[in-house]
Amino acid sequence: MLAASIPFYEDPQTLFIIGLLLLVLFVWYFATEIERRKRNVGTVLLLGVTALCLVSVFPLKERLKGGIDILGGSSYSLRVQQHEDETTGEKTSVTKSQVEQAIKVIEQRLNGAGTSEPLIAAQGEDKILVQMPGVTPEEAKKIRETLERVAHLELRQVHPRSNELVGAIAANTEVAPPGYKVFQQKLKDSEGKTFTSPILLSRRVALGGPDVAHATPSPTQHDAVSITLNAKGGDKMIALTEHMQPGVDRIAIVLDNEVISAPSVKTVPLGSQFQIDGLDKPGEVQDLANALMNPLENGLKVEEERSVSPLLGAEIVKQGIWSGVLGLALTFLFVLVYYRVAGIVAIIGLILNTVMLFGIMAMFGFTFSLPGIAGMVLTIGVAVDANVLINERLREELAAGKSLKTAISAAYDKAFSAILDANVTSLITAIILFWLASSTVKGFAVTLTIGLLCSMFSAILATRVLFRWGVDLGILKKLSFLNLIQSKHFDFLGKRVTCVVASIVLTIISIGAFGWKKERAFGIDFTGGTRIQFLVGNEPISNVEAEKFLAEGNLNLHKAAYVQDETNPTSGHLLTVRCDSRDTDTVIAKLREHYPKLAEKTTDDKGQEIYKIASNHEEVSALIGSGLLMSSGMALALGLVGIFLYVWIRFEISFAVGAFVAIVHDCIISIGVVVLLGRELSLIHVGAILTIAGYSINDTIIIFDRIRENLRHSFGGHTLEEVMNEAINSTLSRTILTSTATLVSVLSLAILGGAALRDFSLVILIGIVVGTYSSIFVASPFVLWWSRGRNNQLRDDGIEAEVVTEAKPTTN
Missing domain, CATH: 3.30.70 (Alpha-Beta Plaits)
Structure with missing residues (x-):
């Protein structure tokens, strides 16, 4: 018997073995101190990863999965409703088995309707995400009705004095008898118009959906569904009706908590067959029959719906492609012009970074979405940042008179800590986004996380291997760079009071923007x-x-x-x-x-x-909107706390305080400017703000890393302020160039991206500018002030590095 073979990159066992081998090579690369061996191991690792990613991504149409905002279609966020106890009327908590049963029913209903294969996934304790790629908005409306239809069929006994009691209950002169509850019955007047009337029914369900064996359109009546009960249901029907009085007692047929009919019993006892009639809408008979064969134990409520037409999806693809191409082209041009030959190495690293990103997305079946495109373009900028750090370090080492081989090795070693810290802080925010954000932003978080890991791999390992081969083969003999931003001796910290006061004013204005705009400051993601x-x-x-x-x-x-x-x-x-x-x-x-x-x-x-x-x-829905607002605030708070703790561990408390204040400053002003520009805050802005929180600290960490390095090499005889000013001046070129590199890549989103991409890129652009400013004029002053409160002590990896106090007292 022949079995269909699957590609090796889809076989979990093969992938595990390949991944284990690549992991061994990765550890070996960083463990060895022998440069030639490091080069060879790195080469094998680089070729292996690149080949695996290239094989995984082809053919493109089959391997790269598009989300509904690219292919068109609909997405629904459903909440499983609590079940009401038959005896007490109290609602019980939703269980895992009820969610699983709901997912099974949804799949049966949607596939039974002949629609495209749905993506259905549980989210949290009582939520379900349903995505239907490729459906039109008209089809989406019918799908929503199918999803929300519980098809919860119940037969209940009507109270003998129902007509008499419902009026008294409505007038509050009597209460419902124990074990009974008022329902609404659908009726039609003489002109055929539908209205509802109260009816008093037993709380106990005599028999229900699980007792139905078959439900089919009636062969004799066009507006009816014929129902056949199973053996257990037939026994229940006999027990219900055997003591009833024909022509007097009634049974109500209740569908989804609404009384469809309440006929009197004609003969007793009744058997296992009856029918529901009065279904006059086109297709309603067949839809009800299908739903009754797949009933829901708990109701479903659509709390969020997104519908994208395939036509607009095609335009979004075009926008994404053009913005990505422009972003890459501008970034490549910037790197090539500024770093020349070293820029070519960086460009090859960026290409490898893109190949790995696409390969991993395809290998693990992640879906490309509109926010994901934003995350991809942003990771290009982050990858350039790492290359800028390395090349600027390389410039310094060459200027110090070192040989090219030695300078390359020293540059990578010294840039490693700053690259690691900057990417880890961004990863913290990306992971928190994935954990707390809705499905709309998860695509961005996934792409950003993968992109950050790929950018570290390509910048730290791939470009170093390329440099080493160039030197060993004699291709690279010297390097030259543009040097438009040279180190000066500006007294940045001398302007700290003026700048901090200006920042406080801007922060107050930004907060005041919400009071001015009121509800127009928030989009439907938060207000419903x-x-x-x-x-x-x-x-x-x-x-x-x-x-x-x-x-x-x-x-x-x-x-x-x-x-x-x-x-x-x-x-x-x-x-x-x-x-x-x-x-x-x-x-x-x-x-x-x-x-x-x-x-x-x-x-x-x-x-x-x-x-x-x-x-x-x-x-x-307004309910989920308020929930998203709360979860977004929690995500931002956790992101700030995570970054604060990481900087505290990696540096010390003074640096953590400075970084925390700067990030809060950046986030508030960025949000405020967006609101002042007339934009409504949405979930994509949450992703952008958290990205700013992770990204704006990159420049801050570059400065902090240089301060730490200066302390290690002892700046004896210098004041703490002088040490920090020197660090800001010596890293000024990196601060400006890394920000410019990211601005260049994100600018393409602002120019060619659609509405959502523009909203995202606008916040990022504002955040980059504000973050560059705050790294110098907000974070550093607070480090200085906080450390002065601790007698000018700054801890560096457990070693106290003390600098002399200022010769003259200062009021700043």
Whole structure:
């Protein structure tokens, strides 16, 4: 018997063996002190990793998985509802088995409907994520109804005095008898209009969904579903009806907590067959039959929904590709012009970094999403930072008169601690993001984490191996660099009071922005609601006119609709409308009615009529919005604490305080500027702010690392302020160049990225500028002030390094 073979990179056992071998080589590389052996082991390791990643990523269309924001489709965040006890009416906690049962039912329902294969995953204790790539917004609406339909069928006994008691209960002159509860029954008047009427039913369920053996459309009645009970259900039906009075006692058929009918018993006892009728909506009979065959034990509530049309998904892919290409091109040009031959080595390292990123994403089946693209572009900037640190160190070592081989070795050894510390702090925030963030931001966290690990590998190992081969083969004999930012002797700390006062003022203004903007400061991710988008091309729709039209129109909006128009060089204008979720359909219909081009239709490849300009929407419930706001605040707080503890361990308390104050300063001002610019805070901003928290400390760590190095080499006779000023001046070129490198890569997102990518890149751009400033003028002054309170003592790896106190007292 022949068995289908699978690629080796998909076989867990083979992957484990390959991974173990690569790990051995990795440890061997860092353990050996012999340069030639280090070069050879590094070469084998580099070739092995690159080959594995290249094999894993091809063919691209099969191996690289796109999310719904790229392929189009819908995503739903569902919460499993608590079950109500039949006797007491109290709600019980959701169990793991109930969540697993719900997932199984969802899969059966969606596959039974003939839709594309869904991605279903449990999240937390009572939440389920469902993603349906490739479905249209019209199909998404039907899928949502399928998901929320519990199909919880129950048969309950009607109280003999129901008609008499419900009126008294409603008037509060009587209470429901023990063991009974008021339900609502669907009825129709003489004109066929549906209304509801109260009815008093037993709390005890006589029989329910598990007792159903078969549910099929009735062969004799077009609006009915015929139900056959199993043997156990038949026994329950006999026990329920055998003592009833024909024509007097009634049984209510309850579906999803709503009474469908309550007929009187005609004959007793009843058997195992009955039917539910009155189903007049198209397809309702078949849908109910399918749902009854797969009932949910607990109800499901959609708390978040995202729907992206395939057309807009294609535009997002185009935006992502162009922004990525531009980011790489600008970064390569910057590195090549500034570092010349060493820049070529850095570019090869960046290419390897990209290959590894794609390979690992494909190997482990991670999905590429819009936030993931942002994370990928950002990791390019982070990888350049590491190369800048190494090349600037290399410049110093060559200037000190060392040979090229010795200078390369010394540069990597001295840059290692700064690269490690900078990447670990970013990894802390990425891991916290993955842990606490919603599915929207998890893609960014995954890509950022993988990218950071790949950038460390390519910068520390790959480029060093390339340099060593170049020297050993005689290809590299000397290196030259541009030196536009030379070390000066500015008294940065002498301006500390003025700069800190300016920072306090900016911080107060940023906090005040929330009081000024109020609810417009927060997007639907935090306040709840629906965001609707139309990609309208080159002819914009006036957001002022649209907002005025929606406000004046007879829409009966529950909440004001906010309209925004943005433009992108690659895809044209994007009209965004934020409204209350209950008004989604009304707003879309009115916009299509008022603007003819939004109502134009065409046919797809299946021959079905679709709108030329599709509408995408994202819905978040107010409850989950407040939860996301709380979890986002917790993620930010934990990120700050994690960075504080890491810097404290790696350096000491004075440095940790300075870094903490600077990060809080950067985050508040970055958020405040975004709000002042009229943007609404969303989950992608949370990812950006946490990224700033991890990234802005990179420059700070570069300065701290030089201060620590100066203390190790003893700056005897110098004041602490002089030592710190010297460290800031000697690292000034690195501080500016690393920030510039990241600015260059992120700038492509701001120019060509879509709305979400622009929101992300805007925060990052602001954060980089503010973070560069705070590293010099906020973090360092606080280190100085805090250490002065400890008698000018700075600890370095357990060794007390003391510098002389200032000759003159100072008030700063």
